[in-house]
Amino acid sequence: MxxxxxxxxxxxxxxxxxxxxxxxxxxxxxxxxxxxxxxxxxxxxxxxxxYSYPHPALDEVVDSQHVILGCCTNLIDLFEQAGAADTIRWYDQLFFLEPNGNRTRLAPGVLPAPSHQTISFLRAPMLGLSDKIGVARGLVEFLRGYPASDAESFATWLKRTRQTERAIRHFWEPVVVGALNDGFDNCSTKYAGKVFHESFLRSPQAGRLGIPALxxxxxxxxxxxxxxxxxxxxxxxxxxxxxxxxxxxxxxxxxxxxxxxxxxxxxxxxxxxxxxxxxxxxxxxxxxxxxxxFIAAPITTIHLWFDREVIDLDHAVLLDTRIQWIFTKSRIRRWPASRGTYLELVISASWPELKLGREEILASALEELAMFFPAVKTARLVKSSVLKEARATFSVxxxxxxxxxxxxxxxxxxxxxxxxxxxxxxxxxxxxxxxxxxxxxxxxxxxxxxxxxxxxxxxxxxxxxx
Ligand SMILES: Cc1cc2nc3c(=O)[nH]c(=O)nc-3n(C[C@H](O)[C@H](O)[C@H](O)COP(=O)(O)OP(=O)(O)OC[C@H]3O[C@@H](n4cnc5c(N)ncnc54)[C@H](O)[C@@H]3O)c2cc1C
Missing domain, CATH: 3.50.50.60 (FAD/NAD(P)-binding domain)
Structure with missing residues (x-):
């Protein structure tokens, strides 16, 4: 032509x-x-x-939180090539919070891989002894790597390895649903195993959590x-x-x-x-x-701006709630305390939320958040937004x-x-x-x-x- x-x-x-x-x-x-x-x-x-976009009504730039792990070597390499590697904030520890106030901190200790998280794991109040024994038995299956075949569902694997109900709710579910964005029936053991191998076993560096600071x-x-x-x-x-x-x-x-x-x-x-x-x-x-x-799976994020500091962590996993992860973007982005708090709450595999209205999602999220952070009840909510991404990821x-x-x-x-x-x-x-x-x-x-x-x-x- x-x-x-x-x-x-x-x-x-x-x-x-x-x-x-x-x-x-x-x-x-x-x-x-x-x-x-x-x-x-x-x-x-x-x-x-x-992507992020300027929200016209809020006068804020909004995005859905994306995180990476240390094992994302190709993505990290691109940022290094572009001279922008310092825009990723790295975290070695993960906090799991229960509504009763219990806080579990998982972090590498003095032991070498694959035992680097063992000391903090043994101390974790979110799991009892039998739950911990089950989790340890399960993780052993991913020590050498992950299955070559993706035929088995993670639901079947949980039954096969006799995981307890509490270990499922407090350990396997937050990690798998957060990383793979779907329920156990729709996730193969292969990809769940890959997440556990890289995040908890291979090396402290592979499991580091990276959060964009912009x-x-x-x-x-x-x-x-x-x-x-x-x-x-x-x-x-x-x-x-x-x-x-x-x-x-x-x-x-x-x-x-x-x-x-x-x-x-x-x-x-x-x-x-x-x-x-x-x-x-x-x-x-x-x-x-x-x-x-292929199936596309949704993620819903709730964005909250408070007039003061309401939370003392940059990010955390919330247990026994619809909200799975919280990110304190004001802390991650190093805002001065005087600017208040900008929080993002993430609900993965959020099919139920696709059918709910904004007000309903917001009310439930605020109620759940207050169970963990009572300061939310007295702080002024300056503005808020709910972002539903119906086709966020494909399910493995x-x-x-x-x-x-x-x-x-x-x-x-x-x-x-x-x-x-x-x-x-x-x-x-x-x-x-x-x-x-x-x-x-x-x-x-x-x-x-x-x-x-x-x-x-x-x-x-x-x-x-x-
Ligand atoms: C809410 C949410 C949370 C997520 N969280 C994470 C996370 O924590 N960590 C993580 O690693 N990943 C996360 N993801 C997944 C991650 O965003 C995707 O895996 C990744 O961005 C996919 O990139 P891609 O280039 O394959 O596809 P896409 O990003 O979908 O790119 C396809 C591009 O093609 C363009 N396009 C389509 N049609 C045409 C056309 N006809 N002509 C020209 N251009 C066209 C589109 O505009 C788009 O820019 C998340 C995704 C969402 C939505």
Whole structure:
């Protein structure tokens, strides 16, 4: 087509997967010049689901809290490349709070991995002796790693390893539902095992909790700037409206404002949209049909601004409540005490909340919060917001691996990226970055070429890890 812009690579979708793919291909010494890569996204900023936005009525920038672990080596590497690693605040300890005032603190102690959390675990008031014995017996199953097959559900695993009701409620559930965003029946033991292996056993560094110290779009901006500094043509508010194969194994990508012709397309949009796009390609229907096995799961976040300090922790797990995690964003962002408290409460797998109104969710959240932090009752709630993300993540349902496509497709020059593709990771930013790097590697003929090394196991774990 005359007037079409010629490119070597067009990346469709500038979430973390697409951004990571463009950054991999344009990095120093790469064979593809940044100037011949275009990233298109229909939104006004890159970052996809990891976004923040100025709330017009509240005069605040709002996002849904995202956290990472120390084992997210690819995501951390991107921030290091962009010179922005110091925008991640790292925490070694986790607090689990009960409504009766009990506080459990899990943190690495003097013992080597995998026993580094043992001392704090033995002291944990949230579990009795029989619960602890069950948890220890369960964790032993993940010492060497996690199952290669994703056939078993975590619900079955909990029964098989005879976990107590209290251990399920106070340990397995907050971690699994928080990390995998679905109930036990919809999570495979493989991915639950991966979370426990990395968070509690492999090394103290792998299990560290990282929290962005900035609103998400601001936090991710250095990655966009890095791509642009390498010459990548980043086009926001530019959605792809058509994709077709043209002569010479090339592709035509149509948007409302421009047409591109390119040898390579990296399709880095979510599974639902990819399904619609592949279905229209010759021979695409059977591949697209496999995507019916994906389920999207919701997360609801409640944002509260109080006129004074109401909480003495940066983050915590709340037990026996609908709210699962709290993040004191005013502390994480180091606001002066005089600015009051900005709290975000997170409800994972929040299907019931999708059907509830804002006022109902807010009232229940405030009631639950006051059970843990009585100062909430006397502080003035200055403003509040409820954010429902109906399609926050995909669920790692048992057997899903068979339907997660690799980044290389049967069509020459067409690659897939996105947290939902085959990465060996659940629906996370790290999974998205790995998928983008794998797609870039596939394009260059060596899938693993751009992946960062895993963190080494420490203590006695090198003797145990498969
Ligand atoms: C509420 C919430 C909480 C979360 N919490 C965490 C967490 O704590 N830790 C964690 O690691 N992960 C978390 N996640 C998941 C994480 O955000 C995702 O796994 C990750 O951002 C997915 O990135 P992606 O690039 O694969 O997809 P996306 O971010 O969905 O990117 C796809 C991009 O494609 C663009 N696009 C779609 N169609 C077109 C088109 N036709 N043309 C051009 N562009 C198009 C979209 O605008 C989007 O930017 C959370 C997600 C949500 C929503």
């Amino acid at each position: 005359s007037g079409a812009i010629q490119r070597d690579v067009v990346v469709v979708g500038g979430g973390l997967a697409g951004t990571a793919a463009a950054l991999a291909l344009s990095q120093g010494g790469a064979e593809i010049s940044g100037n011949s890569i275009t990233v298109l996204d229909r939104r006004p900023t890159l970052g996809g689901r990891a 609103p998400l779009s601001e936090w991710l901006n250095p990655l966009t700037e890095l791509a642009q500094s390498r010459g990548v043509d980043v086009r926001m508010k530019t959605g792809m409206t058509g994709l077709e194969q043209i002569a010479g194994d090339r592709w035509r990508v149509t948007t409302e404002s421009a047409v591109f012709e390119t040898s390579n397309v990296i399709l880095a949009v979510d599974f639902k949209q990819t399904q619609g796009i592949l279905r229209e390609l010759p021979g695409g229907a059977p591949i697209a049909a496999g995507f019916e096995h 349902t048992p057997g899903l691996d068979a339907y997660r496509p690799t980044q290389k497709t049967p069509w020459p020059g067409l690659y897939l990226a996105g947290d939902w593709t085959a990465t060996e990771w659940p629906s996370t930013m790290e999974g998205a970055v790995r998928s983008g790097r794998l797609a870039a590697g596939a394009l260059m003929g060596d899938m693993a070429r751009y992946l960062s090394a895993e963190l080494p196991a420490t203590g006695v774990m090198p003797l145990l890890v498969r």
